[in-house]
Every structure is written in C-alpha cells, then in structure tokens.
Amino acid sequence: MxxxxxxxxxxxxxxxxxxxxxxxxxxxxxxxxxxxxxxxxxxxxxSKEELLERITSESISGFVRELERIVKKDISAKEKLEQAILMHFTRVTDNIPMTTILLRESFSLSDDPHELIKKATDHYLNLWSQIIEEGMKSGEFKSGDPRIAALTILGSCNWAYRWYQEGGKYENVEIAKYVTNMWIQGIIFV
Amino acid sequence: MxxxxxxxxxxxxxxxxxxxxxxxxxxxxxxxxxxxxxxxxxxxxxSKEELLERITSESISGFVRELERIVKKDISAKEKLEQAILMHFTRVTDNIPMTTILLRESFSLSDDPHELIKKATDHYLNLWSQIIEEGMKSGEFKSGDPRIAALTILGSCNWAYRWYQEGGKYENVEIAKYVTNMWIQGIIFV
Structure with a gap:
C-alpha cells in the first residue's frame, strides 16, 4: 500500500x-x-533529490543489467554489438521521460549520489568498450579506439531522447535496426 | 566600452x-x-533569460552558417557529408561551455525565444537531411531515411559535449576524423 x-x-x-x-x-x-x-x-x-536519485539509479541499472546479459553470451563481437545497439536504442526510446531525466538531470544531483550514477555509467561504458575491443582484436572490426567508438555509438542512440516521438512514422524497433545497420555497414555504398 | x-x-x-x-x-x-x-x-x-537567449542563438547561428557554406559547394554528397561531420564535431568540442548551454539549457527558454532556437535547429537539421538525401538519390549512399540518418549522425557528434576533454589523449580534430570514418565506412571489415 x-x-x-x-x-x-x-x-x-x-x-x-x-x-x-x-x-x-x-x-x-x-x-x-x-x-x-x-x-x-x-x-x-x-526530499526531491531522493526522487531524482532513485529515478536515475533505476534507469541506469536497467541499461547495465541488459548489457551484462549480452556481454556474457557466447556469440561474436559483431553480434554482441548489434544486440547492444538494438537494446540501447530501444530502451532509450521505450521510456523517454525516464531516459530524459537520466541524461539531462543527473548533473543536478549533489556529489555523493552523482558519483554513484557516474560510476554506473562508467561501468556501462566499459562494457561497451569491451565488446568493441573484442571485435577489434578478433579482426571483426576495423582498428581504432574502442572507448571513443563506444561513446560515439552511444551518443547516436542517446540523442533519440530528444527527437524520437511515439506514434510517429516508424516504431522505435525499426529505427533501432536502421541505426544498427548504419553503424555496422556505414552509410556509403562500397 | x-x-x-x-x-x-x-x-x-x-x-x-x-x-x-x-x-x-x-x-x-x-x-x-x-x-x-x-x-x-x-x-x-x-534579464538572465536575455543572456541565455543570446548565447544559444549565437551558438546555433554559427553551426548554420558553416553548414550553409558546405551545402553550397560544388562537391559530391560524400564529400559534403565528410566536411559536415568534421565541422560539426570540431565546433561542438571547440567551445564546450557554449555548446553545453545550447544543447542542455535551451529548453529553459520561454516560448518565443525557444521557438526561434527550435526554428534555427530545424533549419540546420534540414540542411543535413538535404546532403544525405542528395547522396541517396545519386547512389553514393545506401537508401534509408535521410532525416533519421541525419539525427543519428548529429547525435553521435553532439554527445561529445558530455565526454570530450581538452588536453586529453587526442585533439578534437583527430577524433572528428575518426568519427567521420566510422560513419562513412562502418565499423566492420567488409
């Protein structure tokens, strides 16, 4: 109750x-x-801050939990990356208000709770980098900087909290697949 | 004075x-x-809001001015896209405080000034979509939705306002070139 x-x-x-x-x-x-x-x-x-703390922490935990599942799978780095992009984009757009608060308002938290969110976010980023590094080492991915690649891919999905609208031209899963494809294959005909 | x-x-x-x-x-x-x-x-x-209005408006105008220059050039869509990504990423990271305010605080503007920033941002997005549409029509780019492609590429660059640090491992121009390459060619060896 x-x-x-x-x-x-x-x-x-x-x-x-x-x-x-x-x-x-x-x-x-x-x-x-x-x-x-x-x-x-x-x-x-x-307090109001307690609410912000709980909302942001619940949001980032969800992303981490899903990605940990993907990282552990016995599949190629390419498949992991595809699943990670699909998961992340879909999760960002499935609950825009909550993602907006995580991405836009976390910086308003005071030092200690902010530190916790930053730690969880860093862990999440490390998991992404790990997938990309794995693919670079196995020769599946072009060589480069895994962390910057991860941040760039994450940014391309995160931004959707600003523009994705439910009930628009496409379902979020369709867009997620398109974005995955753009990343994996590039935009140019080769 | x-x-x-x-x-x-x-x-x-x-x-x-x-x-x-x-x-x-x-x-x-x-x-x-x-x-x-x-x-x-x-x-x-x-007022404080007048300051926010002027800062955000100066920032978005700079992006628009540079992109208009690129769009008008007599070069291929691929070259335009490369130059646009380079310009956008470099501009985002050349002045992080100003970009942060444009990207994070514009929504705090009251209706009329907010509308002006949104109009300028829409115009900017249209120019990006135009480049991508041009490349899709000419067969340089894979077919897809130019607007979603534009938003996804912009997001990948915009996000750098959150993570790029001056004096880090790479200069922003180096990262901009890497990001451009990831977009144009994809992350996978083909």
Missing part, C-alpha cells in the same frame, strides 16, 4: 521532471499531481 | 550556466563574477 503510493509519487516526479525540469519542479507540484498534502509526501520520501 | 562589458558579462554567463546550470545561476553570481553591483548588470542586459 505504502509502496504503491511511493510508486505513484515516483511516477509523478518522472512526468514533472521531464516536462518542467528538475529545478523548476517543486514538492508542491508533486503533491498536487498525486493529490496529497505537501506534508504527507514526506511520509514516503525525504 | 559598453560592448566589451557586455561581452564580459556574456562570457561570465557562459561559464556559470555551464558549470552550475542555468536555473542554479543567479544574477548575483554573474555580478560577482564580473565584479559589478547586481543593479549595474541591468545597464547591459535586461
């Missing part, structure tokens, strides 16, 4: 932080959204 | 908005940074 109220509050925070931004959202806004007195909110959460 | 003071104030705003975020920066912070009384700031600017 308390738990379901907490989830309602967290969901309100996701919607409001996404729409108005973290700084511009007040505890009063959140209370109004869920139909509680502002004072009653503190029964469920200690 | 007045003009140079304005530039000092704008530069202070760029540094502070980048570091603390637009919302968390006060007019008092800006006054302190340039060593003026808060009241004297209003001699040069009417």
């Amino acid at each position: 308390e738990n379901s109220k907490y989830h309602e509050i967290a969901e309100a925070a996701v919607q409001l932080f996404n729409k108005k931004g973290y700084h511009a959202t007040s505890m009063q806004d959140i209370a109004d959204y869920v139909g509680l007195q502002k004072g009653s909110l503190y029964h469920y959460i200690s | 007045e003009n140079s003071k304005y530039h000092e104030i704008a530069e202070a705003a760029v540094q502070l908005f980048n570091k603390k975020g637009y919302h968390a920066t006060s007019m008092q912070d800006i006054a302190d940074y340039v060593g003026l009384q808060k009241g004297s700031l209003y001699h040069y600017i009417s």
Whole structure:
C-alpha cells in the first residue's frame, strides 16, 4: 500500500521532471499531481533529490543489467554489438521521460549520489568498450579506439531522447535496426 | 566600452550556466563574477533569460552558417557529408561551455525565444537531411531515411559535449576524423 503510493509519487516526479525540469519542479507540484498534502509526501520520501536519485539509479541499472546479459553470451563481437545497439536504442526510446531525466538531470544531483550514477555509467561504458575491443582484436572490426567508438555509438542512440516521438512514422524497433545497420555497414555504398 | 562589458558579462554567463546550470545561476553570481553591483548588470542586459537567449542563438547561428557554406559547394554528397561531420564535431568540442548551454539549457527558454532556437535547429537539421538525401538519390549512399540518418549522425557528434576533454589523449580534430570514418565506412571489415 505504502509502496504503491511511493510508486505513484515516483511516477509523478518522472512526468514533472521531464516536462518542467528538475529545478523548476517543486514538492508542491508533486503533491498536487498525486493529490496529497505537501506534508504527507514526506511520509514516503525525504526530499526531491531522493526522487531524482532513485529515478536515475533505476534507469541506469536497467541499461547495465541488459548489457551484462549480452556481454556474457557466447556469440561474436559483431553480434554482441548489434544486440547492444538494438537494446540501447530501444530502451532509450521505450521510456523517454525516464531516459530524459537520466541524461539531462543527473548533473543536478549533489556529489555523493552523482558519483554513484557516474560510476554506473562508467561501468556501462566499459562494457561497451569491451565488446568493441573484442571485435577489434578478433579482426571483426576495423582498428581504432574502442572507448571513443563506444561513446560515439552511444551518443547516436542517446540523442533519440530528444527527437524520437511515439506514434510517429516508424516504431522505435525499426529505427533501432536502421541505426544498427548504419553503424555496422556505414552509410556509403562500397 | 559598453560592448566589451557586455561581452564580459556574456562570457561570465557562459561559464556559470555551464558549470552550475542555468536555473542554479543567479544574477548575483554573474555580478560577482564580473565584479559589478547586481543593479549595474541591468545597464547591459535586461534579464538572465536575455543572456541565455543570446548565447544559444549565437551558438546555433554559427553551426548554420558553416553548414550553409558546405551545402553550397560544388562537391559530391560524400564529400559534403565528410566536411559536415568534421565541422560539426570540431565546433561542438571547440567551445564546450557554449555548446553545453545550447544543447542542455535551451529548453529553459520561454516560448518565443525557444521557438526561434527550435526554428534555427530545424533549419540546420534540414540542411543535413538535404546532403544525405542528395547522396541517396545519386547512389553514393545506401537508401534509408535521410532525416533519421541525419539525427543519428548529429547525435553521435553532439554527445561529445558530455565526454570530450581538452588536453586529453587526442585533439578534437583527430577524433572528428575518426568519427567521420566510422560513419562513412562502418565499423566492420567488409
């Protein structure tokens, strides 16, 4: 019961932080959204920052969990990269408000919680780099810098939180496949 | 004289908005940074939002101006795309604080100025799509959706505002060339 109220509050925070931004959202806004007195909110959460912390941490954990699964598979680096791009793009666009908060608002966290998100993000990036390095070593991928390649591929998918709209011309999975293809094969006819 | 003071104030705003975020920066912070009384700031600017408006508008205009030059050139679509990626990546990373404000803080603008930035950004995106469409029509590029391809390539470069650090392992121009290459030829050995 308390738990379901907490989830309602967290969901309100996701919607409001996404729409108005973290700084511009007040505890009063959140209370109004869920139909509680502002004072009653503190029964469920200690601060607005706690909400931001939980939302961002839940979001990045989801990405990490999925990628860890892919990394462990007994498949080629090329297949891992394809699955990683598909997973990442789809996850970014499946829940735009939550991704927006992770990508746009994390920097508003104070030092300690921000450090935790940064650590999880670094771990995630390392897993990506590992896949790419594996492919470079096996000769599947052209040689280069795995970390920069990972950051560039991630950037191309992350940006979709700014432009992808549900109900548009294409489903997100279709776009994810197109993006995967562009990365794997390049844009030029060879 | 007045003009140079304005530039000092704008530069202070760029540094502070980048570091603390637009919302968390006060007019008092800006006054302190340039060593003026808060009241004297209003001699040069009417509001904090005016600063955000001018910074974002100057930033996007620079990107548009450079891309218009490339689009007009009498070269192949492939060469245009190469030059566009090089230009865009280099410009994003040449002035990280200003790009950060354009990419992270524009959404804090109120409706009218936000609309102007969105229009300029749309125009910029259209120019990118035009290059890619040209290459798809001429058979230089694989067929696909020019707008999604443009957004994906832009995203891969834009993201660098989050990770590129001056004085790191590579110069930004080196990374720009690597990113261009990854896009043009793909990551896989074929």
